[in-house]
Amino acid sequence: NTSYDRIEEVDDQVKAFLTLDKENALEQANELDNDTTDRQTSRLFGMPIGIKDNIVTMGLRTTCGSQFLRNFDDPLYNATVMNKLNAQKAVTIGKLNMDEFAMGSSNENSGFYPTRNPWNTDYVPGGSSGGSAASVAAGEVLFSLGSDTGGSIREPAAFCGVVGMKPTYGRVSRFGLVAFASSLDQIGPITRTVEDNARVLEVISGLDENDSTSADVEVPAFTESLTNDVKGLKIAVPKEYLGEGVSEEVKASIQQVLKVYESLGATWEEVSLPHSKYAISTYYIIASSEASANLARFDGVRYGVRSENATNMMDMFKLSRSEGFGDEVKRRIMLGTFALSSGYYDAYYKKAQKARTLIKNDFEAIFNDYDIVIGPTAPTPAFKIGEKTDDPLTMYASDIITIPVNLAGLPGISVPCGFSEEGLPFGLQIIGKHFDEGTIYRAAHAYE
Numbered sequence: 321n322t323s324y325d326r327i328e329e330v331d332d333q334v335k336a337f338l339t340l341d342k343e344n345a346l347e348q349a350n351e352l353d354n355d356t357t358d359r360q361t362s363r364l365f366g367m368p369i370g371i372k373d374n375i376v377t378m379g380l381r382t383t384c385g386s387q388f389l390r391n392f393d394d395p396l397y398n399a400t401v402m403n404k405l406n407a408q409k410a411v412t413i414g415k416l417n418m419d420e421f422a423m424g425s426s427n428e429n430s431g432f433y434p435t436r437n438p439w440n441t442d443y444v445p446g447g448s449s450g451g452s453a454a455s456v457a458a459g460e461v462l463f464s465l466g467s468d469t470g471g472s473i474r475e476p477a478a479f480c481g482v483v484g485m486k487p488t489y490g491r492v493s494r495f496g497l498v499a500f501a502s503s504l505d506q507i508g509p510i511t512r513t514v515e516d517n518a519r520v521l522e523v524i525s526g527l528d529e530n531d532s533t534s535a536d537v538e539v540p541a542f543t544e545s546l547t548n549d550v551k552g553l554k555i556a557v558p559k560e561y562l563g564e565g566v567s568e569e570v571k572a573s574i575q576q577v578l579k580v581y582e583s584l585g586a587t588w589e590e591v592s593l594p595h596s597k598y599a600i601s602t603y604y605i606i607a608s609s610e611a612s613a614n615l616a617r618f619d620g621v622r623y624g625v626r627s628e629n630a631t632n633m634m635d636m637f638k639l640s641r642s643e644g645f646g647d648e649v650k651r652r653i654m655l656g657t658f659a660l661s662s663g664y665y666d667a668y669y670k671k672a673q674k675a676r677t678l679i680k681n682d683f684e685a686i687f688n689d690y691d692i693v694i695g696p697t698a699p700t701p702a703f704k705i706g707e708k709t710d711d712p713l714t715m716y717a718s719d720i721i722t723i724p725v726n727l728a729g730l731p732g733i734s735v736p737c738g739f740s741e742e743g744l745p746f747g748l749q750i751i752g753k754h755f756d757e758g759t760i761y762r763a764a765h766a767y768e
């Protein structure tokens with residue numbers, strides 16, 4: 321009830337939710353009130369949570385922020401992460417707003433309405449998991465799940481002053497996450513504190529026979545790595561992450577962070593990730609190519625809204641897609657289809673795959689000598705609503721420091737590290753080795 325009261329109080333302004341599930345949630349909460357057995361054993365007993373709307377929830381509308389799916393009210397199964405959260409007795413409050421099909425960095429591509437930044441509602445909350453970050457920052461839920469393909473958990477977490485983790489690719493099952501770019505997507509937790517984050521990741525991680533890319537790797541007790549001991553930790557600071565386009569305020573916030581780590585006994589050195597400059601172009605070829613294939617399933621036949629204006633089959637496909645998808649989604653489908661077409665495959669897609677390998681190798685070389693890589697999460701704090709909507713390329717640049725992490729499949733977190741002059745939060749990004757979320761949490765908790 322407290323969650324719904326809070327939502328009633330603030331969601332008119334924040335607009336984090338697309339769908340609420342009040343009746344079910346209250347019923348579940350009542351049951352838990354009378355429950356004496358599970359209270360001890362359930363790790364998320366009674367916690368109010370919100371779920372990004374591209375994660376499939378049985379019987380609860382799942383729109384992916386798209387008008388195409390505005391009537392997808394009754395999904396027939398739960399994503400694996402939902403089953404895991406339910407097993408630990410978390411209570412789902414509702415579904416959270418996002419950029420359509422997770423394509424965007426500001427929530428302005430939502431097919432419904434933009435979510436606003438709770439710190440200042442003239443500003444964007446970031447994206448694409450903007451609703452997930454804003455709902456936690458506004459105190460509407462205790463934690464939320466987001467998804468991150470190129471920064472969509474970390475950038476909104478930074479803009480809203482909360483903690484967001486993109487786990488190692490394969491750590492968390494993607495079964496039931498509506499695919500944007502399958503080789504990059506990961507689900508992860510957005511929380512207020514590092515400790516909560518570690519706790520939720522423990523619950524949602526692990527091998528899943530329904531997702532062949534989920535990894536058969538042991539899930540350590542991440543909460544046990546929160547020792548605050550970072551003595552001797554070796555930190556790499558890529559000069560590319562503090563270069564052109566990064567605001568002076570953001571650079572200064574990272575200098576402060578480094579001082580804190582020094583005082584805690586860690587050491588840092590400047591390094592170079594020379595192929596970072598290719599990350600954005602590489603990402604937009606690969607992500608759009610995968611999206612163009614993944615989104616082919618939205619044809620007006622199986623789910624979603626079918627155009628009423630068609631008189632034959634081809635028109636039904638065409639019109640359903642033209643009417644259902646927004647501009648950004650169409651742009652990505654066209655770009656991806658072009659990059660994959662036979663005459664251009666070698667020039668674009670294949671080349672992008674090669675660049676991806678180089679970016680990955682850059683990180684591998686660094687991780688031979690260092691434990692973590694740090695930098696800002698985003699080049700600037702949150703920007704004003706409407707500021708970048710006319711220019712997709714400047715919008716794409718917001719992810720310049722988060723995208724390389726997805727291309728390399730590495731884990732990365734954003735934790736709050738101060739405020740701009742305007743009172744908007746900054747995020748510190750900590751990147752770790754594959755499946756070494758434990759060290760990231762240790763470093764993040766020591767700083768927090």
Ligand code: GLN
Nearest residue numbers: 422423424469470471472
């Ligand atoms: N902003 C990036 C994009 O538009 C990343 C989105 C994401 O991580 N889902 O593709």
